[in-house]
Amino acid sequence: MIKTFTIQNQVGDNVSIINLGARLVKWDTLVNGQSRNIIVGYQDYELYRDDPSYCGAIAGPYANRIKDATVQLNGVLHKLAANEGNNVLHSGNNALESCMWQVKEHSTRAITLKYWLEDGFNGFPGSITFEVEYRLAEQTSQLKININAYSEKETFIGPTGHAYFNLSGVNANKTSLIDQHSLWLNCQHYTPVDDEGIPTGNVDEVQHTQFDFTKFTNIGSKSINHNYVVNDTSKPSAVLVSPEQDLTLEVISGYPGLQVYTSDYLSSPLLPRQGICLEPQFYPNSPNVAHFPFYTTSPDHPFSEKIIYKLNK
DSSP states (O other): OOOEEEEEOTTSOEEEEETBTTEEEEEEEEETTEEEEOBOOOSSGGGGGGOTTOTTOEEOSBOSEEGGGEEEETTEEEEOOOOBTTBEETTSTTSGGGSBOEEEEEOSSEEEEEEEEOTTGGGOSSOEEEEEEEEEOSSSSEEEEEEEEEESSOBOOBOEEOOEEOTTOOBTTBOOOSTTOEEEESOSEEEOBOTTSOBOSOOEEOTTSTTOOSSOEEOTTOOOEEEEEOSOTTSOSEEEEOTTSSOEEEEEESOSEEEEEOOTTOOTTSOTTSOEEEEEESOTTGGGOTTSOOOOBBTTBOEEEEEEEEEEO
């Protein structure tokens, strides 16, 4: 059964999480005294059961694409469950986004959810325990997602949050696209992809391409679903500004990459380009590309990463 849990703070932020996929399904924040939901999703939460777009979910164990659905680890070739042609996207079908997570702790400002994957799930070696904490700051509009994972064997893990943002607001009576949002990225390089969305292995400069957001730039009609190389993880990876310039979103993480997706393939009842995903991550296919930054998770090296969404008004 899908259950909804709410966390809130003293400055008017109300965040809704559901146990299916540990999903962020709503974030109401006060802008000029008015409540505004900035998360794109379904009004009927039952639709998340068959959601093809990972709306608000924790995607993993390994987010994004892996070529040929195979990873070689310590001389052993692991065959994963392909779900996009010969490749695997977000770890195959019925992965973390489809699981019913257990609520470990729930307080006014925070919730921790937990899920255990058995050894060999969709081809991943070792049983893996995931814990995800959503925590609101008390006096600022900041939501921190702490993602931790513990494995019984050495394995490859790289989950992320897959929320779609629209800073103009999302509700039943108002539909706006993200074209007039302005975006800045702390990224001077990106990883080009082949016709299957798999990185070619090259790392190219964004300068003089449509992928250049090193200065605040309107998204416009640009169609983007690419990984960017984060220059400096001590600074925000991305800053998104509403068309009205009354709300700004900073995305902060220790991950070396950031997937930017302009949601061109959102489907009914949602609309294409209704939101934008800014997904901190390891680069797609990193376990198979030696010069892409990546580390494995093992019993003596558990996985721990954070994603911070900070609103400025």
